[in-house]
């Protein structure tokens with residue numbers, strides 16, 4: 433699948449930047465190959481426009497903010513949050529032409545991030561029950577670009593077979609490559625998966641992070657995949673600790689994604705500090721990053737003979753491919769490949 437070429441992918445919400453990054457200057461981002469510019473408006477709203485001035489195509493993100501508007505840094509044409517040009521400073525006596533406008537997109541704040549959709553969204557932003565729930569804290573873990581196709585990370589998040597190998601230095605064990613059965617239920621938004629895995633707990637940090645002094649524990653996981661590139665995994669440990677991982681892969685281009693991850697935990701800073709919670713998952717995620725960046729970004733939705741071979745544990749990923757393929761068909765689209 434080639435993310436920037438499938439119009440259906442524009443019909444979803446994607447987290448793009450941290451809300452706290454919206455400051456005094458217009459902020460650029462590239463979503464699905466589309467250059468956008470974001471800023472905060474006085475009423476607490478978020479403006480999102482195509483990052484291309486309709487005069488001579490300069491990036492509006494190189495300009496500056498004036499009240500609720502963005503002023504192009506090239507010749508000063510000024511655009512309101514709805515994309516309409518409200519001023520051409522060189523000709524103040526003349527009315528601004530009707531067609532002087534740039535495309536505006538919907539943008540909202542949720543969970544501390546700015547979410548954007550480039551078209552009428554097919555679904556809402558996923559609802560995470562732990563957000564704002566008493567007893568749970570939120571820890572922002574990372575926000576960074578990886579050189580991967582977004583679907584690779586989603587598949588990896590539900591691929592139990594990689595743990596023994598990719599994570600052999602952290603919580604995996606190469607001596608135990610066997611897969612524990614997974615209960616998987618398809619839903620309109622994606623799927624739900626339930627699984628209980630024994631895992632290794634290596635080192636003081638890991639022991640502290642999962643509240644145990646033992647070198648082994650069990651993770652009871654309840655996970656959801658939200659089409660196309662969001663997953664929530666709630667991990668319950670025998671001690672009662674709940675560690676909920678939210679991982680989003682927002683496609684920048686076909687081979688580059690913004691990876692956002694945060695967690696909700698039912699413990700406190702006094703139990704495990706924010707830095708330790710970040711460091712614990714960070715080490716694990718770096719292991720995934722190294723391998724995933726070596727995989728080709730393009731994921732074939734429909735099997736091409738011999739292109740990729742599968743095993744039983746690949747079922748969640750294959751369901752993702754099938755559901756995304758179905759989604760494209762429902763919107764009269766066919767899968768486009770990177771090479772084609």
Ligand code: FES
Nearest residue numbers: 485487488504507
């Ligand atoms: Fe923006 Fe000229 S390019 S005002």
Ligand code: CO
Nearest residue numbers: 588594598720
């Ligand atoms: Co992994």
